[in-house]
Amino acid sequence: MSSLSNKVALVTGASSGLGAAVARLFARRGASVFGVARDEQRLTEVFAEVPGGRFVTADIATSAACRSVVEQCVADFGRLDILVNVAGAHRMRRTGEVTDEDWDHDLAVNLNGPFYLCRAALPALLDAGGAIVNVASIAGVEGQAYSAGYCAAKHGLVGLTRALAVEFTADRLRVNAVCPGGMLTPQITGFSLPDGADPNLVLRAAAPRGMNEPEEVAAVIAFLAGPDASAVHGAVYLADNGKTAG
Template sequence: MRLHGKVALITGAGTGIGAATAHRFAAEGAQVFLTGRRPGPLEEVALEIEKATAVNAGASWPVVATFAADMAVTGQARAAVAACLERFGRLDVLVANAGGHGGEAVADTGDESWQEALHANLNTCFVTCREALPALIDARGGIVIVSSIAGLAAGPAVSGYVTTKHALIGLTRSIARDYGPSGVRANCLCPGWVITPMADDQMDFLVERDGITREEAYALVTKDVPLRRPATPEEIAAICLFLASDESAIMTGSVVVADGGATAVDLPTLPFT
């Protein structure tokens, strides 16, 4: 029980990495507070956690709560943190996972699209961290910011996504430097391809373009990745658990890459493979 007695707030918790992280944290003894913009998926995840906890751990205390909010909006993020503190009495861990696309090249990106990318990927994380920091300082807690390998290198025609995911690494390091003396740790996780609803949507573009299955699309985008496969949400959740637990107590300001080896590949050498 690596998170026994801890309270974790997870953004983007209704699907994908966020949902898997909520399940893993609850299984490790945490009370989890789930946020996202859509109440339906949050409630589904919460019900699954309640059932699993009752069966596996026999817990008699509340283990999960949900709060539908746009965490990029100060008032809503502040209300979510307040609701978490009211329900569970403390906040030890923040997993800033929520994000979205920013999907054009620079010359094709209009003002509205640019602002949407900032809102979904950067503002959500910044505002959530800012509102959670007083409670995290009180608990001498930790933050896991989920960026992407798009924070390390650029994909085609996703300038808003790439820019904001790069910015999350800077935000992580700023928090680590400024709040480390108060006992707060902040680390950044950069996954590669992960089998999630968001990635499924991207695979479906290849499905329609190339007349292949979704599984074949995932194989295509990872054919030059050393491990030759995408990650599962559960594999990324396991790394979130490590960064949130005392096992990583000396780590802060770190950038942890979980991409099957994608960023280890020297692209100009691919013709020699």
Template structure:
């Protein structure tokens, strides 16, 4: 595993919002940002899971919210403003995977998936935008390798992540004149609760994980910390552009 060491202090005192911070990539990102001196507000639905994240570093505070609810974006940003008076970085990590064959898709299933993976990060970015403008901040969206390659049996999940990648590219161009950077990370198979949360039985989850590991040259799935390092490491350029 390659360990990325960001320059000491480049995020010291900055305020970072991380959604889906109760586990997996979100928890790893919250810890990584706090470790380089940022004030982190970890957001998620499960207070007990958020508490576990907060115990990892004193620089992590938490706020329990469902990012899909109508008042959540404003409440999240206001909580950060109340605590620290600013928002510098938004990490749109919360999301869900769904493996549903075309023959079984439903209107509500598609709607729920896009509400979490596409609509919620869009509205949270809109709510944070005045602060990001003031701080010349940044947005990091978490996509997936399936945002740019097909997923048989999971077409709508892939479509939602493709939408995230196009949002990233479009926002990067739109917000560049205001010196707001917008990037995305697109993890491959990564250890998290995503497969289990998709409702797959344990034996199927184990089989998928093994199949994925067998196709990876290193012989293992990624770790959340691998992805977190890509979020915290600075870009060589200060211009807005998608990764």
């Protein structure tokens, strides 16, 4: 297990699911965690289990909010070593029924926010020789029914990860992505199908070995963020229980 001692990690989506699991695990491995999410009550509950952690409520879909979040993290801890872009949203819709507002929201939360945060965090991360871990999805490497906006955004996040990795190959910065399959998080347990949807199309996204627990994917993220992954840069790690293996 890689130690994250003396590292400062900014984790979005930290109020539940994978983001909460990452915040807890990073703290156990010695990191100072700065959490971001929209739900203050749930953040308070999660960070009761994150010693020394701090958090702020924000909507990462806007550039100004992302810039403010990074500034607050650096002001609180004096540095930033790790950025983990977990926050995301997935709502299934028939493509013909997707509104302009739906499309804008899918891209704003799942792609724009991570980009804004990466851009705002670059000076601090380059100074620290840090790491970015973007949480994409298997929807970032394959198609999924009723998920045009989500797939487009997650494919974009994979592309963003690779572009940053190439651009900063000569710098003290590592950029990688994780593509989880289905996880037992509120995003999955609370999802609903569009009226008249074909369940067989939806089941194509399921892994034969079943769902991941958030803690399993959090461990992959901790590896990529830590010193044991010093040779890993520009990688897209599939954590999908073999779903995309064949």
